[in-house]
Amino acid sequence: MNNELFQPIQFKQLVAKNKLVMSPMCTYQSLEEDGMVTPFHLTHYESRAIGQIGTIMIEATAVQPEGRISTKDLGIWSDDHIGGLQQLNQRIHAHGALSAIQLGHAGKKAKTNEPAMTPTEKLDDKAHHAKEMTLHDIEETIHAFKQSAIRSINAGFDIIEIHGAHGYLVNQFLSPLTNQREDEYGGSRDNRYRLLKEIIDEVKSVFDGPLFVRISADEYHQDGNQLDDFIYFANQMKQQGVDLIDVSTGGVIQAAIDVFPGYQVKHAETIKHQAQIKTGTVGLITQPQQAEEIIHNERADLVFLGRVLLRDPYWALHAARSLNVDIALPEPYKRGW
Structure with missing residues (x-):
């Protein structure tokens, strides 16, 4: 099998040296609860990056303080x-890696001192101090994604990913x-897509680099949502100029999920071929031959590695x-490696 995993891949003007991505994983290490980078993050x-992963995507970074998954999340609202x-x-x-930031808002899953934002206030939401978003709230959140994209540019990130997965906002x-x-x-598929559509448009109005979106x-x-819904969403994102869909699953409701290597x-493969858009895949990908097979057989364009990189x-x-x-x-490590 010819190697494909370690071949470069281009997104717009940028080239990643290989097709490996550090998947965004929350670390909860902003210990002063201010969203600031700490020595741990560095x-x-x-x-x-020293370990030669081609693209390093940092954890979900909150565009609004009330949108944090926890008060120890990284932030980019200021x-x-x-x-x-x-x-x-x-x-x-x-170390020659590209950098990426995942812009996120936890919605009703937020655990802060502020009311959690939710599309629809239900009885089970009230126990979590939830607030149904007004149109003004929605407008402010969309603007927060735009402002966070500007800060991402000023901070030097190469790639922006919008977090649209795992049951968050x-x-x-x-x-x-x-x-x-x-x-x-709300209601129709077009209407349910509207928030993401408007966030993409606002981010792209200030950012001309590679734009990814993570979905469940x-x-x-x-x-x-069923497969045809996700193909529809993927086609909409493609028309808006999204460069890659980072494909995960689950998190919207409590569910018993049958997990297995590469589950x-x-x-990602279905969306890639039916919507004709680049995809990334994630989830119990731990072996080199497994990752190589995914890329070699055009099942996805990037392999996102999660917990295996923690180990x-x-x-x-x-x-x-x-x-x-x-x-x-890296020169300092050659003698050992």
Whole structure:
């Protein structure tokens, strides 16, 4: 099998040196609850860049303080956050990796001191101090994504990803399971897509680099979005100029999910070929040959690595050796590697 995993890939004007991405994973290490980068973040992400992952995507970073998954999340709702993120990018770029930021809003899953925002206020939401979003709230949130995109540019990120998966705010609007609004943001498939559409438009109005969107392409419920809905959403994103769909599943409701190695790859493969758009895949991808097969057989364009990179920052080095591929090594480590 010819190696494909370690070949470069281009997105607009940028080239990633390989098709491996550090998947965004919450670390809950903004210990002062201010959303600021800490020494942990600098070490955590730089070590994976040293380990030769082609693109380092940092964890879900909140566009509004009330949109944090926890009070220890990274934030980008203020210009005060830019300096720390600039340091982080300098460290990532120093090792030849591209940097990416995942802009997120937790919606009703937020756990802060502020009321959690939700598309539709239900009885079960009230226990979580939830607030149904007004049109003004929606407008403010869309603007927050735009302003966060501007800060992402100023901080030096190469790629922006909009978090539309795992039952967080954008996903809550997309899904009929969590969106029972009766205005222009609820009801029909077009209306449920409207929030994401407007966020994409606003981000693209200030950012001309590669734009990714993460989605949950299976809601594990018969009344949730189905495959044709996700193909529709993918086609809409393609028309808007989204460069890649980062395909995950689940998180909208509690569900028993049958997980196995590569259990989400088929979703990425289907969307890639039916919508003719680049996709990334994630989920129990741990072996080099497994990752190579995905790329070689055009099942996805990028492989996002999650927990395996928590266990092994140098997974890419070990994968290259397993696949008999020569890759560039950081000079200080050559004697050991």
